[in-house]
Amino acid sequence: MTRPAYLQPRTLVLLILPPMMWAGNAVVGRLMVGSLPPVAMNALRWLLVGLMLMPLSMRIWGDMAAIRERWVYLAAIGVLGVGTYNAMQYLALQTSTPLNVTLIGASVPVWMMLVGAVAYGQRLHARQFLGAALSILGVLLVIAQGQWEVLRHVRLVPGDLLMLLASLAWALYSWMLARPPAAMQGAARPDWDWAAFLQIQVLFGVIWAGLCAAVEAFMAGGVQPPVWPATWSTWAAMIFIAVGPSILAYRCWGLGVQAVGPTMASFFGNLTAIFAALWSAIFLGQHPRWYHPVALLLITAGIAVSSASTRQVRNGAGHDEA
Template sequence: MKLTARHLFFLVMPPLMWAGNAVVGRLLVGHLPPVFMNAMRWALVAVLLAPLARGVWRQGGLVRARWAHLAFIGALGVGSYNALQYLALQTSSPLNVTLIASSMPVWMMVVGAVGHGQHITRRQALGAVLSSAGVVLVLARGSWQALQHVHWVAGDLLMLLAALAWSVYSWQLARPPVHMQGGQRPAWNWAEFLWLQVVFGLAFALLCSGVEQALLPPQFQWPVGWGAWQPLALGMAFIAVGPSILAYWGWGKGVAAAGPTVAAFFSNLTPVFAAGWAWLLLGQVPQWYHPVALLLIAAGIMVSSRTAPRP
């Protein structure tokens, strides 16, 4: 399919926001329990979106008829993905987590093939190789020897589960059940549909957070005083608005337009955008491998999108 400027806007926004989340989220990990942090993130999103989603408050019948699907995608996209990512960062390195996340196009193709009968083309496979090579180039900082020092730990398995959960979630957006298609789909706008996902996903996230609280090690110390909570509050505010509301809005629109497989290639732009954030905010000048990686990822997107069927 041909990607228009509108498609590119929606598909580029999520990795741009996720790049900021990669910085802020890692700063917050260790200061708050990871599953609790995920629950609080989405609780804030639910509050922020509530005024925009007030139309669904009077549609209880439509929601009850579709609660199973809403609970399923909410548990995957809201309740599981970010919690698993934050948990992974407790034992895994950012390098490992980002490397595993770069396999997203592959998981998208696997889920599409197994769950939706989507044929994997040679161009899609080639696109996945090119895109992943660009990500690995950034993470290796232009030196392949750096990858020899990667050690795999338990958190890596959690990140694999996160990637799988996000792939299933994305395909559910592209190939929803019959009652969410065509004339049977309620006339929910993006904010109403996202708010419903957040509400159902938040219930699952709070349940998981309760389990986490019961299992917290005794030595864990909660922040004390406004001075300790202020940077956490600012970080949570950014995560709620950027990587949550804006990124999920763009992802939903992008998946609907281009399909989950093509959209997954755009997620590999995250480490490149992270370098851009570091340049703007920290004065860290990009290196030679950053534009090369961008070209590889862009090539992967172009190759794969030429033959990827629209769902």
């Protein structure tokens, strides 16, 4: 009997490696607190990615006319994905833990549902509201650190709030990828492979990230870490997040989603919090509290309920919902 696509060893590797890398990115981001300013760290990360992608994406330099024609869309996804989401994640890690950041990041499907309803006219159903409620309850449990009176006194960790905003930015980015303009659909879409398309996003994202890093340096007034890695360990960390969570995870995730679809892949994405707990315990000495697995179960249940609703709508009504 043929095994489902997501049980094939190659597919499992493709879907498990990205959350492992993304969790490592969160832990490294926490370890780098005090070594590099967070926004400058994001700019340097993607500058390194752009340099590494050069040999794989040389074709874009001969296709500048196509980029100019679509620059508004390309700049928007570059700013949201490369320039904003990752910078806000590193900012969040200044005051929050990798486990909190990855758990709150697991609420992205809820934000995607809300963005879809508000900006793209996606119809919402009862099961999706239930799924959203479960996921939001899980996020609130993390923010409250298992003590609901924390919410009553509005004693919120700044990093957790920043990660909520980062999740919203990622939801906007994801919808823009799922519903591109006509110039990026079908035969009108330029013949860009994964490396070329990522490189274009990086080009626009690095410009924005560099401007934000300059603002960060100006606001700090000189009382911040150097904007350039000063030790070999810092350089090693930067190379890891450029190669692993950026290039390798991006490529593996794209192939995995092609194999099993975005709904099934989203469940593997929730492994990020599991790996974050493991890496945090090993490298940071930060062990999970009782509310972390409970929150993960709530968030996962919410996504499962919402996904089941989406599948029913697709199968029953026959119209497309992202």
